[in-house]
Amino acid sequence: MAEPLSGVHTGLLQAGERVTLSDPKGRRHSVLLAPGVVFHTTKGAISHDDLIGRPEGTVVRSAGGVAYLAFRPLLEEFVVTMPRGAAVVYPKDAAHILVQTDIFPGARVLEAGAGSGSLSIFLLRAIGPTGRLYSYERRPEFAAIAQKNVSAFFGAEHPAWELRVGDLVADIGPERVDRVVLDMLAPWECVDVVADVLEPGGLLCCYVATTTQLGRTMDTLRAHGGFTEPDAREYQARGWHAEGLAIRPGHTTTGHTGFLVFTRRLAPGVVAPARRRRPAPGAYGPDYSGPRPRGVEAGGDDA
Numbered sequence: 001m002a003e004p005l006s007g008v009h010t011g012l013l014q015a016g017e018r019v020t021l022s023d024p025k026g027r028r029h030s031v032l033l034a035p036g037v038v039f040h041t042t043k044g045a046i047s048h049d050d051l052i053g054r055p056e057g058t059v060v061r062s063a064g065g066v067a068y069l070a071f072r073p074l075l076e077e078f079v080v081t082m083p084r085g086a087a088v089v090y091p092k093d094a095a096h097i098l099v100q101t102d103i104f105p106g107a108r109v110l111e112a113g114a115g116s117g118s119l120s121i122f123l124l125r126a127i128g129p130t131g132r133l134y135s136y137e138r139r140p141e142f143a144a145i146a147q148k149n150v151s152a153f154f155g156a157e158h159p160a161w162e163l164r165v166g167d168l169v170a171d172i173g174p175e176r177v178d179r180v181v182l183d184m185l186a187p188w189e190c191v192d193v194v195a196d197v198l199e200p201g202g203l204l205c206c207y208v209a210t211t212t213q214l215g216r217t218m219d220t221l222r223a224h225g226g227f228t229e230p231d232a233r234e235y236q237a238r239g240w241h242a243e244g245l246a247i248r249p250g251h252t253t254t255g256h257t258g259f260l261v262f263t264r265r266l267a268p269g270v271v272a273p274a275r276r277r278r279p280a281p282g283a284y285g286p287d288y289s290g291p292r293p294r295g296v297e298a299g300g301d302d303a
Contacts, residue, residue: 012053013070019051020077021060021068030073030081041066075125075153079118082149085142086115089183089207090257092237094122100233100262101179101203105130110177110194112136112168113184117146123181124150124158131160134175136168169193183207188220188291195226198265206261214259216290221263223291225271230263 013019013033021029023043031039037048044063051060051070059067073081076091089097097119103109103126114120114137123133137143143165151157164171168184172193179202180194187206194204204227206217214232221230239250266272279296 012055013051013058013072015048015052018073019056019070020073021046021070023066023068028077029068030077041068075121078153079121082116082118082152083145084116084118084149085139085145086113088116088118089122090118090254092235092254093207093257093260094119096233096235096260097181097205097207098122098126100260101181101205103127103179107179108132108134108175108177109179109181110134110136110175110197111181111183112190113138113142114146114163115142115183117149119181119183120146120150120161120163121153124154124161127160129159132175133158133161134173134177135161135163136171137163137165138167140165172197178202180204181207185213186216187213188217191220191224191227195224195265200265200267202265204263204265207258208261209258211259214261217261219293220291221261222272222275222293226266227263228266228272229275230261233260233262234258235260 015033015035018030018032021031021039023041029039029041031048033048033052035049035052039046039048041062043066046060046062046068051058054070056070056072058070060070061067079088079091103123105126105128107127108131109123109127111120111123111133112135114135120133120135127133135146137146143163147163150161164173168190175197176199177197178199180198182190182194182205184190187208198204208214208217218230218232221227234256236256237254239252241248241250275293279293284292284296
């Protein structure tokens with residue numbers, strides 16, 4: 001996509017840029033413009049030369065006479081169509097991560113794992129060149145995909161990004177950070193180490209897929225004592241059709257993709273106040289081996 005690091009695209013479409021072609025039925029095609037190249041569709045060929053040098057938002061017709069709209073792709077379009085190894089963080093979740101963790105220009109952010117780089121792109125867009133993003137990824141093949149996707153979107157290596165291949169617990173650096181986002185199978189294993197580098201008042205977000213991961217993460221944060229009461233959320237997105245009197249929910253819905261857990265770091269030496277609500281009877285059975293909040297002892301929920 002080659003987005004300028006300093007801002008948005010301007011001017012006419014140029015060779016080397018990526019554009020999105022949309023047909024009358026809303027189907028989209030991603031095309032990297034190059035002189036003399038032809039893009040073939042089921043409705044006939046489209047010459048890249050018919051797009052190069054024209055303004056964004058133009059209409060081009062295929063050899064079969066079908067009209068296609070041409071726009072530079074949005075970030076949302078890029079991340080859902082880019083090459084991937086690990087599953088990507090979808091735009092609906094990324095948007096809430098950015099807002100709920102209050103990512104700001106110049107922020108110092110720690111991310112693990114990087115996966116295919118979708119959340120890394122959102123974070124880098126938000127923190128800008130004056131911020132700093134430390135991304136950890138355990139699998140080298142995923143890190144390579146993330147590196148390629150981030151560079152493809154920004155057109156070069158982003159000056160605020162440092163991608164580290166390794167385990168967060170074993171290889172975490174000494175840098176202090178303002179925000180932490182954990183997108184991994186077992187974020188509870190990283191609570192202690194991120195607590196050591198997260199500034200007081202800083203925010204931690206954990207992105208998990210299942211209810212068992214959700215429960216273990218929240219109980220670990222409570223048991224740690226150095227964080228506020230965690231807040232768990234799930235977001236779904238549903239489109240709507242509205243044309244004349246035909247107003248109804250759309251046929252496509254983005255349902256469950258993951259749970260988001262948000263919490264804030266307390267000051268050094270401060271312990272979170274004990275919860276006023278007791279867990280429900282049976283919440284921690286005799287076979288439960290995970291962390292328990294303060295005041296809940298093994299062998300009984302109200303001990």
